[in-house]
Amino acid sequence: xxxxxxxxxxxxxxxxxxxxxxxxxxxxxxxxxxxxxxxxxxxxxxxxxxxxxxxxxxxxxxxxxxxxxxxxxxxxxxxxxxxxxxxxxxxxxxxxxxxxxxxxxxxxxxxxxxxxxxxxxxxxxxxxxxxxxxxxxxxxxxxxxxxxxxxxxxxxxxxxxxxxxxxxxxxxxxxxxxxxxxxxxxxxxxxxxxxxxxxxxxxxxxxxxxxxxxxxxxxxxxxxxxxxxxxxxxxxxxxxxxxxxxxxxxxxxxxxxxxxxxxxxxxxxxxxxxxxxxxxxxxxxxxxxxxxxxxxxxxxxxxxxxxxxxxxxxxxxxxxxxxxxxxxxxxxxxxxxxxxxxxxxxxxxxxxxxxxxxxxxxxxxxxxxxxxxxxxxxxxxxxxxxxxxxxxxxxxxxxxxxxxxxxx
Numbered sequence: 064x065x066x067x068x069x070x071x072x073x074x075x076x077x078x079x080x081x082x083x084x085x086x087x088x089x090x091x092x093x094x095x096x097x098x099x100x101x102x103x104x105x106x107x108x109x110x111x112x113x114x115x116x117x118x119x120x121x122x123x124x125x126x127x128x129x130x131x132x133x134x135x136x137x138x139x140x141x142x143x144x145x146x147x148x149x150x151x152x153x154x155x156x157x158x159x160x161x162x163x164x165x166x167x168x169x170x171x172x173x174x175x176x177x178x179x180x181x182x183x184x185x186x187x188x189x190x191x192x193x194x195x196x197x198x199x200x201x202x203x204x205x206x207x208x209x210x211x212x213x214x215x216x217x218x219x220x221x222x223x224x225x226x227x228x229x230x231x232x233x234x235x236x237x238x239x240x241x242x243x244x245x246x247x248x249x250x251x252x253x254x255x256x257x258x259x260x261x262x263x264x265x266x267x268x269x270x271x272x273x274x275x276x277x278x279x280x281x282x283x284x285x286x287x288x289x290x291x292x293x294x295x296x297x298x299x300x301x302x303x304x305x306x307x308x309x310x311x312x313x314x315x316x317x318x319x320x321x322x323x324x325x326x327x328x329x330x331x332x333x334x335x336x337x338x339x340x341x342x343x344x345x346x347x348x349x350x351x352x353x354x355x356x357x358x359x360x361x362x363x364x365x366x367x368x369x370x371x372x373x374x375x376x377x378x379x380x381x382x383x384x385x386x387x388x389x390x391x392x393x394x395x396x397x398x399x400x401x402x403x404x405x406x407x408x409x410x411x412x413x414x415x416x417x418x419x420x421x422x423x424x425x426x427x428x429x430x431x432x433x434x435x436x437x438x439x440x441x442x443x444x445x446x447x448x449x450x451x452x453x454x455x456x457x458x459x460x461x462x463x464x465x466x467x468x469x470x471x
Contacts, residue, residue, distance in 0.1 A: 088266065088267075090266050092262055092263055092318075092319045092377065093259055093262075093377045094267075095433075095436065098463050098468065099459065101463065101467040102459065102463055105467070106118055117462045118207075121206065121457055125200050128215065129211065129215050132218070133218065133222040133223075134190070134192060134219060134222065134223055135223060135229035135231075136148060136189070136223075136231045137228070139186055140183075140185070141183075141184060141185075143246075144237060149232045150237055151234070151237065152184060152240065153181070153238050153240070154180060154181045154239060154240055155181075155250065156178065156181055156239070157173055157176055158171065158172055158178060158242070159172075159173050166243075167242070168242055168243030170241050174358060174359045175359030175419050194257040195257075196215075197220065198260060198457070199457050200216035200219075201213075201216050201267040201268050202267070202459060204267065204271065213268050214271065217274060220268070224285050225285070233285055233288040233289035235252055238252060239251035249297075249305065249309070252298060252299065252312075253309050255289075256315070258289075258319075258320065259315050259316040259374050259378075260319075261319070261320075262286070262320070262323035263319070265323070283323060283324045287326060290326070293313065293317050294333075306340065306345075307364075307368070308355060308364055308371060310340050310341065311337075311340075311341050311345065311368050314333055314334075314340070318333050318334060322381060330378070331382050331384075334382055338389075341375055342389055342391055342397075345372070346372075346393065346395045346399065348393040349395070350395055350399035350401070350404075351400075355367075356416050358417070359419045360418055362407070362414055362418045362422050362426070363420065363426065366427050369400050369430050372397060373433050377433075387438070397434070397437075398438055401430060401431065401438075404430075405431065407427075408427040409424075409446045410424070427447075428458060429458050431446050431447035431450075432468075439468075
C-alpha cells in the first residue's frame, strides 16, 4: 500500500499563486493538436453523440484516477546500492535464477518469459500507474476543463518529480538490475518510455488554476537533467546504439525532453543520429522489422517498436524534419511498416512468426490511428475503429471521426 502524503492532498485543495501563462496547445510535440482541438470543438457544441459516449467513459476513468496516488519512488522496500531511495530501481524482466547453482546466481535469460520477481521492485509499476493516471487526468481536464482533474494530475506530477521529500532523482543508474551480474544496465532506460508524452501532458495541464510557473521551471530542469544523463551516461550511450526497440524508445523519449527543456540543437542532433539507427536499419523492404521478428514475442515487439518509430517521426516533425515519406535504401518507411502489420490486426492474415503469448491485435490500434491521419488512409482508420483495447486504455483518436482526421 502506497503511503499517503499530507502535502499531496493539500495541493489538491489550495488554488496556487504565481500561475504561468498557458504554453498553448500549439506547443504539443507528440499529441496531435488539430485533432484534439476538433474533438473539443465538437464536444462543446454537442454535435456528435458518439463523442459524448466516449467522453463519458473518459470521465469515468478519470474519476477512478482521482482516488489513486500519490506515487513516489521513496515508498519502495528495496534500497538501491546508492543508499538513496530517491534513486529508481527495477529488475530485468526476462532473467531467472539458474537452477544449476545453489544460490541461483548468476541469473540466466529466458527471452519473453517474465520472472514474477520483477513485481517485487515497485518503482517500475508505480511509475506506470502514475503516468497512466496523469494521461487520463490531463485528457479529462483538457476536454472538460474541470479543475478536479487538473489539480490531481498536477499533484501527481509534483510528488514524483518536484517535491524534495518524494521526487525521483533524474537517473536510471539501477534500472533492470540482474542478480549476480549487474546492479543496473542500459536496458533499464526503456522503463521510462512513457515520458515521451510528459511534456505534452504538462502543456495540457498548464491552463489549470493549480499550475504554478515554478512547476514549469522545475519540470524543465528535471527533464533537462534526465535528458542530459541519458546522453552522457554509460547506460545512455550504450542504449543509443543497441539497435532494436530499446534504441528507438531511447531517441523517442529523449527528443521531447530536450525540446521541452529548451535544448533544441541537442534535440535536432538526436534526430539526425536516430535516423540511420531507426529508419534505415529497422525497416526491411517488405515493411517487416528484422530486429523484432527474431524475438520470442514478435508481434508484441513489432507493434511496440512501430509505435516508437511513429513517435520518433512526430518529434522530428516538431523540429521541421519530415520522416513520414522517408524511404531507406530498401525502399521502405513508416507507411510500409504499418502496411506490413495491418492485415494481421484485421484478421486477413495469420501471424506466421514466433509469438509465445496470445496475439493481441489491439496493440496496433494507436499506430493505425496515427497512420490514418498522417497518410490520409481510410483503411487504417477502419481497422483501428474495429479494435477494442479492453484494457481500460484511453486513446483520444477513438473520439475522432474520419472527418476530424482529414488534414486541413
